[in-house]
Amino acid sequence: MNSRPLTVAIVGATGAVGMEFLRCLAERRFPVKELRLLASARSVGRELSFDGKALVVQELTEKSFEGVDIALFSAGGGISKRYAPIAVAAGAIVVDNSSAFRMDPEVPLVIPEINAGAIAGHKGIVANPNCAAIIAITPLWPIHQHNRIRRMTIATYQAASGAGAAAMDELADSTRAYLDGRAFQPRVLPHPYAFNLFSHNTAIDPETGYNDEETKVMRETRKIYGDPDLRLSATCVRVPVLRAHAAAVTFECERPIDEARVRVLLANAPGVRLVDDRERNIFPMPRDASQQDDILVGRIRQDLGDPSGHSISLFVAGDQLLKGAALNAVQIAEHLLAA
Amino acid sequence: MNSRPLTVAIVGATGAVGMEFLRCLAERRFPVKELRLLASARSVGRELSFDGKALVVQELTEKSFEGVDIALFSAGGGISKRYAPIAVAAGAIVVDNSSAFRMDPEVPLVIPEINAGAIAGHKGIVANPNCAAIIAITPLWPIHQHNRIRRMTIATYQAASGAGAAAMDELADSTRAYLDGRAFQPRVLPHPYAFNLFSHNTAIDPETGYNDEETKVMRETRKIYGDPDLRLSATCVRVPVLRAHAAAVTFECERPIDEARVRVLLANAPGVRLVDDRERNIFPMPRDASQQDDILVGRIRQDLGDPSGHSISLFVAGDQLLKGAALNAVQIAEHLLAA
Structure with missing residues (x-):
């Protein structure tokens, strides 16, 4: 991706992990051009702060992923199963924190300190392992x-x-x-x-x-x-x-x-x-x-x-x-x- | 001991375990003729309830064990090391909750469900094992x-x-x-x-x-x-x-x-x-x-x-x-x- 500024979506932006996505992206100076905060209907309109700016949470729909380069999912296995393929079809690469795809032989399951090399083989989805593991x-x-x-x-x-x-x-x-x-x-x-x-x-x-x-x-x-x-x-x-x-x-x-x-x-x-x-x-x-x-x-x-x-x-x-x-x-x- | 009513001493009566000694003796109808509550000087005069009666805490001294049949110790290893031999010399059998004597080959270390038979070999002291064990x-x-x-x-x-x-x-x-x-x-x-x-x-x-x-x-x-x-x-x-x-x-x-x-x-x-x-x-x-x-x-x-x-x-x-x-x-x- 040549480090060009990217459009990043966070699915489950208002959850405990979602909030940490925001902080990690900001602190690690991830090259974000646009950050799209996605959540269920009941969180729509909530404002979250990213790098000093207020961003408004939008509803997750099938159209949420147009123009998205990377989508970080943390909204449970059901949401991942439904929306990750949609995000991939729209051209995004999904990093999924749920267990939905972890054991899929087509999906790399990655702890970068261990097997960063596996990422290259992805077909649109990379799975984030279980936290205790x-x-x-x-x-x-x-x-x-x-x-x-x-x-x-x-x-x-x-x-x-x-x-x-x-x-x-x-x-x-x-x-x-x-x-x-x-x-x-x-x-x-x-x-x-x-x-x-x-x-x-x-x-x-x-x-x-x-x-x-x-x-x-x-x-x-x-x-x-x-x-x-x-x-x-x-x-x-x-x-x-x-x-x-x-x-x-x-x-x-x-x-x-x-x-x-x-x-x-x-x-x-x-x-x-x-x-x-x-x-x-x-x-x-x-x-x-x-x-x-x-x-x-x-x-x-x-x-x-x-x-x-x-x-x-x-x-x-x-x-x-x-x-x-x-x-x-x-x-x-x-x-x-x-x- | 033929189940005759006994004189029982509790050393460390005001501690967390001491209080439970009182409750266990009452609930299990242990044949207590006299219960002597012993603790350090700063607890002297405190009243504890045993089987509906108020008992006054006395100071633990070298003379505390005259006439005592069984002494239950739970006041730390230092107190046990010093006073258990005195209690034994006065004719009491000591059940010691500290770690002071547990690994002494002369002292049985007993969980009754496992090795109650070892109790008979005691020479005045029986040790209660570590709680986690x-x-x-x-x-x-x-x-x-x-x-x-x-x-x-x-x-x-x-x-x-x-x-x-x-x-x-x-x-x-x-x-x-x-x-x-x-x-x-x-x-x-x-x-x-x-x-x-x-x-x-x-x-x-x-x-x-x-x-x-x-x-x-x-x-x-x-x-x-x-x-x-x-x-x-x-x-x-x-x-x-x-x-x-x-x-x-x-x-x-x-x-x-x-x-x-x-x-x-x-x-x-x-x-x-x-x-x-x-x-x-x-x-x-x-x-x-x-x-x-x-x-x-x-x-x-x-x-x-x-x-x-x-x-x-x-x-x-x-x-x-x-x-x-x-x-x-x-x-x-x-x-x-x-x-």
């Missing part, structure tokens, strides 16, 4: 390249933001009600959220017993890594945190691996910041990861459950709305620019 | 007996109560401050707690990289199970929850194991309640586990990271103050009664 596996990629990871066990600590702005509000509102001794009826999430946690609120596959979120983490990791034989299991849990996901990860490599080597690999990894201060007990926390581009990684240690020396445990935290969603999508768009 | 491993015992578990990987989601009543207050107070937009300076815990989580706030072993809490879970599990070769690793994390711990557990058995078999074993396990409703997405949650004697267990599924069929993943939640502390200690005292 991005945050758990981006830091492991340099290790996987050095000494293939053959098994991962992931337990997540996922923030409200993954379920959208309304879930973030529900966490705050229900917590205030709890502290005030008032009853609160959950509207967005199926369980009480104040000072509570629960298994991820997606449907369970009756065959495997894994929920959809876990299945996404497992399948998408294999596709992004390009390693269909990678064995992994995930346990996805929603915790009362606002906008950064964390995960405890244990992985096993093909050859013995030393924690010192892992630390060196991670110290030089793009998109990752080592936070691993054993003496002062400072490790990745959602509060520190919030509003940060980098994924924080620490608690790096030889896994004592595997005396063969093939396994390492560590802990990560990353902003769900940024690297888990908007930032990763804008990074993909930047690669499209350079193509 | 109790909640993670009690449900796994029937499985271990059926098909030896050779490896466990545990990631915890630990409540404020494990750090005492002041930490529970800090969670509530800091969360209210956050919601009100006020600054809050942590006093009890080293990190901001409102809508945050952090690696367990115990010292890290510079050799292994594991924190003390994790080391306790690993060592104590081997001792309680009587299986020094059991390989395990734990990642212990403090989450913004008030009084129930949860854990994601993956374990590997010596022989292949089927999730249906695990479900049957757990349905009949003492101290455990199956909460595993895939259709309605209802699984163990701290809110449901709070104030409950049973440990909730669910998300039982074949671990997809181990195609050999030897591994299972599941999720547990249990009340940290009850089964994780006071209830387990009172159960031990009940076994002492029956001896």
Whole structure:
């Protein structure tokens, strides 16, 4: 696209991720000629600020994509399934944050630090991976390249933001009600959220017993890594945190691996910041990861459950709305620019 | 002890666990002739209610244990190290909730559902295990007996109560401050707690990289199970929850194991309640586990990271103050009664 100023559309502009698209595009000085904010009818007329200017939200229709170069979608799988092909037909390239196309073999599924090269093969749509997958596996990629990871066990600590702005509000509102001794009826999430946690609120596959979120983490990791034989299991849990996901990860490599080597690999990894201060007990926390581009990684240690020396445990935290969603999508768009 | 009414002392009576000792003794109709509430000088004179009567807190001194049959300690390792031997010398049997004596080979470390038989060998002190260990491993015992578990990987989601009543207050107070937009300076815990989580706030072993809490879970599990070769690793994390711990557990058995078999074993396990409703997405949650004697267990599924069929993943939640502390200690005292 030769870096010429582009017409960019944001589908789902008023959502939690939509707002971060606006900020990422502005902060990263993405060459925007025109920014088209699209949302459902009930948000039409709302004004959002982009780079100091007020822009008015327009209704998403089949005609929204004329003249659009890049369309960033984050309005749920149903909207993506319906409107992404329309955007592509109108000449746009879609970067889709929903799960609609992620496992489509025709659609690249990309974390730029891992497989930016896959973007070139797109046929109009590039998929942005699941947020928990991005945050758990981006830091492991340099290790996987050095000494293939053959098994991962992931337990997540996922923030409200993954379920959208309304879930973030529900966490705050229900917590205030709890502290005030008032009853609160959950509207967005199926369980009480104040000072509570629960298994991820997606449907369970009756065959495997894994929920959809876990299945996404497992399948998408294999596709992004390009390693269909990678064995992994995930346990996805929603915790009362606002906008950064964390995960405890244990992985096993093909050859013995030393924690010192892992630390060196991670110290030089793009998109990752080592936070691993054993003496002062400072490790990745959602509060520190919030509003940060980098994924924080620490608690790096030889896994004592595997005396063969093939396994390492560590802990990560990353902003769900940024690297888990908007930032990763804008990074993909930047690669499209350079193509 | 032939079930004759006993003189019972509670050391640390005004703490979060101390208060639960009072409730457990009353609710379980423990045969108490006299209850002596002991605490530091600053709590002296405070009145606590036991079985409808008001009892006055007395200062813990070297003379506090005359005539005491059973002393329940929960006032930290320092107090236990100093006063438990004095209580034993005065003729009491000590059930100690601190970590002071847990790894002492002379001291039984007991979860009654697992190794009640070890109590008989005591020499005056019986140790109550680490709360995260109790909640993670009690449900796994029937499985271990059926098909030896050779490896466990545990990631915890630990409540404020494990750090005492002041930490529970800090969670509530800091969360209210956050919601009100006020600054809050942590006093009890080293990190901001409102809508945050952090690696367990115990010292890290510079050799292994594991924190003390994790080391306790690993060592104590081997001792309680009587299986020094059991390989395990734990990642212990403090989450913004008030009084129930949860854990994601993956374990590997010596022989292949089927999730249906695990479900049957757990349905009949003492101290455990199956909460595993895939259709309605209802699984163990701290809110449901709070104030409950049973440990909730669910998300039982074949671990997809181990195609050999030897591994299972599941999720547990249990009340940290009850089964994780006071209830387990009172159960031990009940076994002492029956001896």
